[in-house]
Amino acid sequence: xxxxxxxxxxxxxxxxxxxxxxxxxxxxxFSNLRWYKQDTxxxxxxxxxxTFSENTKSNGRYTATLDADxxxxxxxxxxxxxxxxxxxxxxxxxxxxxxxxFGRGTSLIVHP
Amino acid sequence: xxxxTQTPRHLVMxxxxxxxxxxxxxxxxxxxxxxxxxxxxxxxxxxxxxxxxQTENNSVPSRFSPECxxxxxxxxxxxxxxxxxSALYLCASSQDLRDSTEAFFGQGxxxxxx
Numbered sequence: 001x002x003x004x005x006x007x008x009x010x011x012x013x014x015x016x017x018x019x020x021x022x023x024x025x026x027x028x029x030f031s032n033l034r035w036y037k038q039d040t041x042x043x044x045x046x047x048x049x050x051t052f053s054e055n056t057k058s059n060g061r062y063t064a065t066l067d068a069d070x071x072x073x074x075x076x077x078x079x080x081x082x083x084x085x086x087x088x089x090x091x092x093x094x095x096x097x098x099x100x101x102f103g104r105g106t107s108l109i110v111h112p
Numbered sequence: 113x114x115x116x117t118q119t120p121r122h123l124v125m126x127x128x129x130x131x132x133x134x135x136x137x138x139x140x141x142x143x144x145x146x147x148x149x150x151x152x153x154x155x156x157x158x159x160x161x162x163x164x165x166q167t168e169n170n171s172v173p174s175r176f177s178p179e180c181x182x183x184x185x186x187x188x189x190x191x192x193x194x195x196x197x198s199a200l201y202l203c204a205s206s207q208d209l210r211d212s213t214e215a216f217f218g219q220g221x222x223x224x225x226x
Contacts, residue, residue, distance in 0.1 A: 043217030098209035102154040
């Protein structure tokens, strides 16, 4: 059964600090992994997409890594801002399937 | 904005009511989706439409009835819902059904069943 596990479930950090969110998956055959940001009361918005051959991809202060061997991904947020407060969802797609597997998300709160 | 618009943003309905959720996309996409998002749970795929044809019904109860009159519009008709159906309902669209295609989400309808 395809599964995506995210940790931690929630995280509180101070503005300006860095943080790293984790995603472990058991999706086969692997096609791609996306990180989405979901602000409270809004729909998810894609931050990055990574395929099997990519190890690192950045989008501004967001950097995603992928280790396809260990089936792990991380999302690193640098110099956090108040607007980074949101839920971050890891989504993994299997090859040949249009039904992705979603993680439960990590709720990030950035305090001033 | 993502180009996917959902209305209404909030809805409170009784268990005997009939209501409809609307989704509209202006991205020229061919595939549209309904998802349910409950607290502390991953997004649950409900229905998938591709070129107006339903390709997926993820064992959704018949009290939820989707309608896709064209590739730009998607409805979710609701009747005799239960309190446990209270959730955020998200619509999404994508260019096609390839596994690499990005889905663009609407802002959701927050549904409360009383």
